[in-house]
Amino acid sequence: MLIHPWDAPHDDAEWHHWLAEHDFGRLAVNGLPGEPPYVQPLHFAYDARRGEAVGHLARPNPLWAALEVNPDVLLSVVDDYVYIPGPWQAPPDVPSEHGVPTSFYAAVQLRCTARIVDDPADKAELLNRQLGHFQPEGGSARAAAGEAPYGRMLSGIRGLRLEVTDVRAKFKYAGNKVDPVRDRIATALAERGGPGDAAAREHLQRRRGA
Template structure:
């Protein structure tokens, strides 16, 4: 992903975003494939360098991970289209403004470890449930279902964060765009406004 200096997120900001948006795309390239395997998945950022998740045993990602344990977890959240007229410089023809899209995206480059033993899978399930559904009880009660899943422990090796919100523009420019976003109230506009603030 192209990351301009003004869009770059620091590690702390990127990890906070990953924690706040625990659903992404796991991408495993494998070896010698025409296209990578891409799996939408819930995950848990257990600590700054560990991601935990589980998937169904028949998932095609397992073969790709076995071929090549280097994977990418891509997380992107709400986006907001910004019309060119909102970005035109004051006093110029609004049709000359360049449109863009505001968005946040973090990519974690990881080394994947497949977890097949019941104790390891239960450890992952306990951590995920404690985060997503505290008080749900011990997943060991569903032990008969463990054979239908495998776990993944991802060791984070590199963090790439991009927060594209006209960071290279001045405050007056961003205020003009914020005014447009506030008036429109589209699906990703509130998230964009929080970043502009």
């Protein structure tokens, strides 16, 4: 992922905050010899203090064999993306039809070492951490090895601890444009009001003020 200086996060807190609210990504795992990489959609819970993300997958998932051979993986999260028409991007001194269209988006890539969790008690602990993240209001029983209602189901899954070894983050929101162009884009996003436009506009305005 190419990251221009104007698209880089201002600090670690920026991508930490974003990742805490964007917890569905794609786990890329190197394929076995002769096979393409595996790309697995994954809900995960990221813990900045521990430097890890946790998740789980069904035991029959075909990627386990590849993970056991090579635990070096990439967890990729992309969201708050929108298409920006060319006229919105045109510099003030050129015809609007000469503007170059582009995409706005936020992306975080976590390079990780994957640890497979098979111990029932440890899997229950990972599930409870995920439940606390995704369902903080409660309402569901806690998982515990050998106890109802979820204990007997633990054998059907394997847990994942993804220990983060490197991070690449990008917030591509007109960071290299002059203020009149940014103002035009912000106004156009508000007027269009399509999926993702409000979040993209917030990023644009926030990063300009930082």
